[in-house]
Each structure stands twice: as structure tokens, then as C-alpha cells.
Amino acid sequence: AGLTQPPSVSKGLRQTATLTCTGHRTNVGNEGAAWLRQHQGHPPKLLSYRNNNRPSDISERFSASRSGDTASLTITGLQPEDEAEYYCSAWDINLSAWVFGGGTKLTVL
């Protein structure tokens, strides 16, 4: 019942990375996904919610979208500090529970 994310993505400095998160009509397909970033040894940080709403302290380089049951996070102009683990999350209306993806490790080459 969890969300599916690719385990790893590698892109070059200043390139664009698109991370995907596949769920179900009862979670991602219902209200969309929220995206979190986690650097090693730190708690997660919210990047976007309800598909493409960003907290005020998050750079415009981060944008989110959804198509059907799949959510995407696009990061433009990759910087070394973007290297981190990225998680998607969504409320599942059938399970009455939050579900997370397994995370994608983004490597900036």
C-alpha cells in the first residue's frame, strides 16, 4: 500500500532531475503528494504539498506536479546541496493512514 519511488537518480551539476512517485487513486490520485528532502543525519524537510505548493523558504528550483496516480518532483539547476534522499507522502483515504514512498537517493555528479 506504500508509494513507489526509484531507489536512485544521478544527474550532473546544473542539470535537471525529475523524481517520480507512483501511488493509487486512493492516495496520490486523490489529493496529490507531498515531497520531503532528508540530508544524512537530519530530519526530513517539507519541499512541497498538494502537488505544487511550496513553503516560503523553498527555492523555485523545486516544482511538483501530478498526472493521475503519479506525482513528480522536478529540481532544476542542480546544486551539490541537492544531493539527499527524497520522499513522497500522501494520505490514503481507504487506509485512513499516511503512506510514504521508499525514497529516492539523488546524486549530483
Next chain:
Amino acid sequence: QVQLVESGGGVIQPGRSLRLSCVGSGLSFTNNIMHWVRQTPGKGLEWVAVIWYAGDKTHADSVKGRFSISTDNFNNTMYLEMTSLTPEDTALYFCAKEADGFDVWGQGTMVTVSS
């Protein structure tokens, strides 16, 4: 500035109980949706429980009947009572505030269940 600080973790034997605390500053638990989320060492995030404004609560199936989330609104503290602990409950436990996604997180408190 909103801040959450967890405590109460430690090493505990299987079958025993433990209570985690999450103290909030800069916010009121009565006006917010609060969660516990855990992270197994080196692995991903797993949602554990939520408590809503009116005190309604929901727990993940993996902990239902063993864990219980609660709040002390006077002291702005949230708790996670954990009973019948197993090695599979070993994780870093975070408390988090929800506002369209988990927008504020504590640093976490580590629970290790081992004999």
C-alpha cells in the same frame, strides 16, 4: 519559531513498554494536527500515528493495539505510549506537525529494542 523536541528513547528489552514525549514551542497542539513518524536505521519513513484537533486519533496497522498517541495540551506535550515492543520497532521516532504535509519535524529520539 515553531520547534518540536522529542525525548524518552533508549534501549529496551522486547516485550517491555516505553513512553516517548514531544514538547512543542511556538505552537499549540490544540490548533494543530500532530504525528509520530519513525525511520528504521538506514531505511525509509513509516507513519505511526496521528492526533487531530478534537483529540481523534488513528494508528498505523503495524502498531495498532500496542501504541497510543495522546497530548497534554496544558503542557504542550505529545506522547507515544509503546507497549509489547519488538525488535521491529527499533527506529528513530520523529514527531511532526501537519499543515498540508509534514511541515515541522523534531530531531527524533532513538528507540532500540534488543535483549
